[in-house]
Amino acid sequence: MNILTLVRQVPDAEARIKISGQTVDLEGATLVIDGMDEYGVEEALRLRESGAPVEQIIALAVGPKKVEDALRTALAMGVDRAIHVETDEKYDAVTLSRVVAQVAQAENVTLILAGGQETDWDSQALGAASAERLGWPQLTWTNELKLDGDTLTGRHDVDDGNESFSATLPAVVTTQQGLNEPRYPTLPNIMKAKKKELRKDDPAAYQLQGKVRSVNAEIQTRARRNTMIDGKDPQAAAQQLLELLRNEAKVIA
Amino acid sequence: MILIVAEHTAGKLAKSTLEMVTAARESGREGPVTLLVLGQNVAAVATEAAAVADQVLVADLPQLAAYNAEVWAAAATQIAQEGEAHTIIIGGSRSGREYAPRVAVKLDAPYLEDAIALGSNGAALQAQRYTYLARVTETVEADGTVVVTVKPGSFAPAAPAATPGEQYDVELDLPAPRVQVTGRSVEKSSRVALTEAEVIVTGGRGVGSTENFTRYVEGLADAIGAGVGATRAVVDAGWRPYAEQVGQTGKTVQPKAYIALGVSGAVQHLSGMGKSKNIIAINKDAEAPIFKVADYGIVGDINEIVPALIEASRK
């Protein structure tokens, strides 16, 4: 079987965000492979290491030139090859799912691992949209996964708790924190990754027509009072805080 | 028409459904606001739904006894097509955001996720949403038939109308679920629903232990009548249930006052509570990032400050 892992590049969680024009400007921000996608890559590698008959693990990314770095990280972690659909255009998940579905079919993929939730868009949509396009079931928010033959079992979070599940391949699985602890690429593997195939696909081949337009983006920060109280005298500090909450902020009776 | 897939639990209409009705009315899109009730033995839910909607479609079927993404997507899509809905509104819950993209693909429609405000710009539907860990508010738009999910807690709940909407039973042709559920565990917090509490006391790892969490966080919450939240670190450590987690992968809350005890203020936590009207932090590290977003901060040890607070607030 072949596994497809989706990879997206996002600003480091601590990166400063600025806006220019109508959208977020990532110029100068440190960009990294999304943590959620590292879980996907790691899980694919673990499935292979646990004895599942995994022939190829392929990483796929749609995005600008710099996304290569994220794909190189995936290659250095251990995926076999990568596909980069290079475009500066930002597409919505429904549109992107066309690429995922076509690549999955062309590469004989039976399991797709996608991130559960991005630190940038947080749309949680591409995994589900791709599953629908392929006519496959999906398992979201997965924090435990096993593969036996073509039966997937595991556990995932649902609205009010969690569920154990069982499903048959082909399927889409989306990850979340707790699924595994992603490995760090070692220096020899980083070197090896440079020689692995990173195929460039022309976006025109996928006939993408975005469905969602960006109108505006704003950074809204609430002005905070930043009143600091020294806690050396706990009783006095507690008194002072309560007075402020009652009389200034008026949030407690 | 505007089609809303109603959310309900334990035989009651969820507050999120009332919020979606408001979202529909504010969207500027025309046509009757229609609630679709999917489930088994949902007559009571349908009656509650009729109180706030122009019309209610009820699919009361054994195949709908339990949620499944593919079944729900098929149901919503069929009704959207038959009723020629141009706006399909689905809850921003985990399950809603799991099947909504499938509906969008089936309808070949644009998908606007996690909307906090809706409006029209000519024929286009505009939605506002948070991105970049809620640091950025973005407006996006799309034309034609649009699928939307609505972030819980972002719209005021709709009030009952003078005359209830008509109810109609609908037929559905549903696929068999392909994912087998082999076990369930429900995690519930015993306290006021977090998303509804006006004041929240949240404990972080700095609280120290499960026992201290009960003593300090629940103790203070009881003293001032607040809900209880937790950071991921606390949930991961098994001190508290996931239902109490606030943040990127937990709940988003916007109370009048958010009191953070021993919470460092990681961006993933801030994304879930950064819009609170007042933020109060108690932390022994004056450099903790939580203080940057705090209205009031005490630099001090929880073991000393919180007992004093509980004591003083009882007076």
Ligand SMILES: Cc1cc2nc3c(=O)[nH]c(=O)nc-3n(C[C@H](O)[C@H](O)[C@H](O)COP(=O)(O)OP(=O)(O)OC[C@H]3O[C@@H](n4cnc5c(N)ncnc54)[C@H](O)[C@@H]3O)c2cc1C
């Ligand atoms: C993809 C992803 C998603 C995440 N989602 C979430 C999420 O939804 N919610 C969430 O909360 N986190 C989330 N996290 C984790 C987040 O990054 C932080 O690790 C977490 O919020 C830290 O929790 P904490 O503040 O309780 O613990 P810490 O960061 O360990 O902070 C403890 C604080 O307590 C203070 N302290 C210690 N002892 C005392 C004392 N005696 N008195 C006073 N203060 C004391 C310390 O100074 C410190 O500031 C996520 C992370 C990732 C990567």
Ligand SMILES: Nc1ncnc2c1ncn2[C@@H]1O[C@H](COP(=O)(O)O)[C@@H](O)[C@H]1O
């Ligand atoms: N441009 C992209 N290229 C490759 N994978 C992507 C892209 N955008 C999103 N993904 C994948 O889909 C997941 C969820 O993204 P989203 O639906 O945008 O929240 C991410 O974690 C990635 O695994």
